[in-house]
Amino acid sequence: MGTQKPDVAIVGAGVMGLMTAYYLRQQGATVTVLEKGRLPAGSSYGNAGLIVPSHLQPLCSPGNVKEGVRHLLNSTGPFSIALSANPRRWVWLGRFVRHSTKGHVRYAVGIFKELADRSLELHDALAQGAGSAYEYDRSGILCLYETRNAFLAAIKDAEELTRAGRPARVLDAHEVRERIPFVGRSILGGVLQEPDGRLNPAAFVSWLAEQVRRAGGHILEETEVYGATLAGFQLRELKTTRGPVKADQFVLAAGAWTGRLAAMMGRRLPVEAAKGFSITYEKPAAASCVPLLLEEARVAVTPFAHALRLAGVLELCGLDDRLSARRIEAMERDLLRTLPGLAPLKVKEIWRGFRPCTPDGLPYIGRLQRLRNAVVATGHATKGIFLAPVTGRLSADLLAGDSLDPLLCKALDPQRAAR
Incomplete structure (x- = not known):
């Protein structure tokens, strides 16, 4: 594609992919984000834009x-x-x-509370730098x-x-x-x-993209992933409509299409x-x-x-x-x-x-099953715009080799989908 091999290639330029790129650039990693459409688009564009630390219930519940x-x-x-x-x-x-049981709802509420507290703090910090931009x-x-x-x-x-x-x-x-x-x-x-509270989601995505680009990250729009090349337990290359993309590590943050992406790599991810x-x-x-x-x-x-x-x-x-x-x-x-x-x-x-x-109502944030250099960030249902900052931070930390809190690691691990 004529670009230098980045440290991390991210599939999806919605809020999950862009927030991950934002924090990766803060850590000094080189980043390329691939987006099949034009920005801003997808669920990160047309949603209600709600900031909801008071809404902790998972989608799967007896009432739903x-x-x-x-x-x-x-x-x-x-x-x-x-x-x-x-x-x-x-x-x-x-x-x-x-x-969809009361016991699982209580468990999921505890996980969402931890994520919500962290994400609210990150949202407030981002907004201080953004002013009235979104x-x-x-x-x-x-x-x-x-x-x-x-x-x-x-x-x-x-x-x-x-x-x-x-x-x-x-x-x-x-x-x-x-x-x-x-x-x-x-x-x-x-x-x-x-x-x-709330934010303007389209303006938020546009602001994030601008921050990533200003920090030296690359965002390739109208670039669709249609295949992948693997070598053992490593993802080596993504096949895209604008040529192959290689990287040391990869992030799958393509929203509802992430399950299809995982399937291209021979991995099962129920989304x-x-x-x-x-x-x-x-x-x-x-x-x-x-x-x-x-x-x-x-x-x-x-x-x-x-x-x-x-x-x-x-x-x-x-x-x-x-x-x-x-x-x-x-x-x-x-x-x-x-x-x-x-x-x-x-x-x-x-x-x-x-x-x-996801079938248990909790997002997938972690390494993809038996792929050591691929991280998944998806499955947030109606809480995506709110939980994007904490998801981006956690994903960036994983890619940097840091360990997650054991409770969160177990609850969010994509490998639980195979259990």
Whole structure:
């Protein structure tokens, strides 16, 4: 390709790949990042941009399995599972259901708390250097509830969050309307999760790419990986649409496509794609200063400087990128039912993308099975934009030869996928 062999080649220029490159350059490693599309793109582009230290539950949980079954035949439900003839999908779903227990949820929450604490600290440090470049703000997230049972459960959760050092303030319907005058009469109350916040994800990815390039890293866009050359337990070369790429070490951070990359190397890595959607509107006259979570609809409403984004839905459907008009219409109905004062809204962009999900709900961060010079960084489901800094730092440390905390190493090890 006409470039000098780097210390590390990274597949994927989303937030995981770019954060890893950012910290590797801080350590002095030479880095080349490969991206099959143009920046910013993928799930790192169109998501809600939420900073969520208060959201520690894994995707696999008894409640989500119950909801997935309930919406099995509902193409517009907030969480759905598409049936498939693909036997690997059934194996993945079987493991997902087996991990959806209260005991595993408690275990995963403990791991996510450790990751969240570290990532929040790193996010704050990054934002100090970035200024207003990507609209980082931690003024809280307001969760809104329409049903009595959900609101009562949220009150108990708020008490637990506060005891755990994550202050959560319960608001009755009147207090919600004082803060958000455009909410509908269906809203019974809310919970303000005070440590949380948001950023503009596309601006964040662009800022990261600029930092990597300024530090001497190379980012090759429109460069797709289609094969690999191995020698024993070493990955020697990636075959790309712009020629071969050699490196001493490699990072697979291609989101929902990481499982396919691993398969090119003869390694099994169960990553399932969960399709999500977002609708970005021109900024309306009425808008909240903080992101809103419409809990029953399972959608987020994120204000940016010049836009408003409605994002949500989880479709476990493989890499099927079809756009459903019924799905988009259902999201907008939920939005205008709960927040009628936002109307009229003018659409700027409708987006869909894939979140990488693991069967036990925890990300893969570690060496790929029987490949000594390949690190995996994927599987963050809906927490990717928030957990990107800690993932990048951990991945860079692994590549530098440092050891992870034993508890995190065991919990995040990609080799657990083969057990």
